[in-house]
Each structure stands twice: as structure tokens, then as C-alpha cells.
Amino acid sequence: METAIQKDSKLKDFFVDQLEDLYWAEQKLVKALPKMQEAATSPQLKNAFAQHCRQTQEHVTRLEQVFEIVGEPADPTKCPAMAGIVSEGEHIIDDTDEGSAHRDVGLIFASQKAEHYEIATYGGMVTLAKTLGYNDAAEILAKTLAQEKEADELLTNIAENNINYQASTEPKEEGGLFS
Numbered sequence: 234m235e236t237a238i239q240k241d242s243k244l245k246d247f248f249v250d251q252l253e254d255l256y257w258a259e260q261k262l263v264k265a266l267p268k269m270q271e272a273a274t275s276p277q278l279k280n281a282f283a284q285h286c287r288q289t290q291e292h293v294t295r296l297e298q299v300f301e302i303v304g305e306p307a308d309p310t311k312c313p314a315m316a317g318i319v320s321e322g323e324h325i326i327d328d329t330d331e332g333s334a335h336r337d338v339g340l341i342f343a344s345q346k347a348e349h350y351e352i353a354t355y356g357g358m359v360t361l362a363k364t365l366g367y368n369d370a371a372e373i374l375a376k377t378l379a380q381e382k383e384a385d386e387l388l389t390n391i392a393e394n395n396i397n398y399q400a401s402t403e404p405k406e407e408g409g410l411f412s
Contacts, residue, residue, distance in 0.1 A: 248361045249305050252296065255354055257309035259292045262347065265319045269344065272326045274337050277391050282344075285384050292377050299362075302370045318347045334399035341392045348385040355381060 266289060270282035300307040322343035329336035355378035362371035 242365075244361065245303070245365055248358070248365060249303065250310070251354065251358060251361075252299060252303070252305070253308055253310035254312045255351075255358065256293070256296045256300075256307060258312040258315035258351070258354075259289055259296060260309055261312070261315050261319055262286075262289045263293060265322060268326070269322060269340055272331075272336065273340055274332050274334060275391065275396055278337050278340065278396070281384070281387050281391060285344075288380050288384070292380070295373050295377055299367075299370045299373055302367055302373075303365075314350055315347065318343060318350060321346070333403060334396050335403055337396045338392065338400045341388050341396065345385055345388050348381050348388065351381045352378065352385065 263286065266282050266286035270279050270286065273279045273282060297307045322340065325336065325339035325343055329339055355374055359371050359374045359378060362368070362374055
């Protein structure tokens with residue numbers, strides 16, 4: 234149920250601004266994750282990227298539902314934070330050796346930075362949606378928050394269950410990202 238505060242408040246404006254930011258970020262990730270999947274060496278990491286890309290497409294759809302709930306057009310606004318994180322991931326791909334575990338370590342780091350940004354943002358958005366009385370939106374956002382936390386945990390498990398060790402045994406090469 235809408236209150237007078239929701240119809241015209243700085244908090245709602247902020248909520249919508251952040252929603253537009255998230256919408257852009259998720260769309261950017263839908264494009265970036267297949268590139269990361271292709272660049273990854275570990276089959277387990279490749280599968281994690283493919284799975285999260287499918288989830289991210291769902292996240293975009295969920296955000297469109299939230300826009301509808303709050304009565305605003307689904308309009309993405311460039312998210313400088315996610316743009317920087319994706320750019321960092323691209324640099325990792327360019328600056329590491331194809332087929333190496335150290336590339337996978339870098340891809341995991343870049344991915345976890347994206348996940349942590351999303352976890353922080355979705356967590357705040359759930360709280361704001363509840364404050365504004367958008368309980369249906371809060372439930373939708375909470376589903377995505379849970380998936381982002383699961384993705385982060387999966388990346389940690391992949392790193393801890395061999396990739397970090399494999400990277401520690403690779404010889405140092407001159408001129409690369411980890412040289």
C-alpha cells in the first residue's frame with residue numbers, strides 16, 4: 234500500500250536511482266559473464282560463470298518487475314562501480330596467460346568484487362523497499378540477494394578447492410599481471 238511519503242520523497246527518488254544503477258549493472262554482467270566463461274580455464278569456473286549468467290538474466294527480469302511495482306519505467310543508468318569492475322576483469326583477461334590458473338584466480342577476484350558490490354546494493358535495496366512499503370519488491374530483491382550470496386560462496390569454494398593452489402605452483406613470467 235502506497236503512503237504519501239512514497240509518492241514524492243527523496244528516499245523514493247534515491248531508491249529509483251539505485252534501481253536504475255542496478256538495472257544497468259545486471260545488463261552489463263549479462264554481456265561480461267560469457268566472456269569470463271570463455272576466458273576461464275577450470276571447467277568448474279566455466280560452469281559457475283554460465284550458471285550465474287542465466288541467473289543474471291533472471292535478475293534483469295526481476296528488476297523490471299520491481300520497476301513495475303514502484304510505477305517507474307525500467308530505465309538503466311550507467312553504474313560507474315560495475316563499469317570499473319568489468320573493466321578490471323577485461324584487463325585480467327588481457328594481462329594473464331590463456332589456460333593458466335592465475336588467470337582463473339584473477340577472474341574469481343573480479344567476479345567476487347562484482348558479487349560483493351551486488352550483495353551490498355541488493356541488501357540496501359531490500360531495506361529501502363520495506364521502508365517505502367514496497368513489500369512485494371523487497372521479496373523480489375531478497376531472492377536476488379540470496380542468489381548473489383550463493384554465487385560468492387561458490388566462487389570462494391572453487392578458489393579454495395584447487396585453483397589458488399594450482400596458481401601458486403605456476404612459474405613467474407616476466408611482463409604479466411602477476412610478474
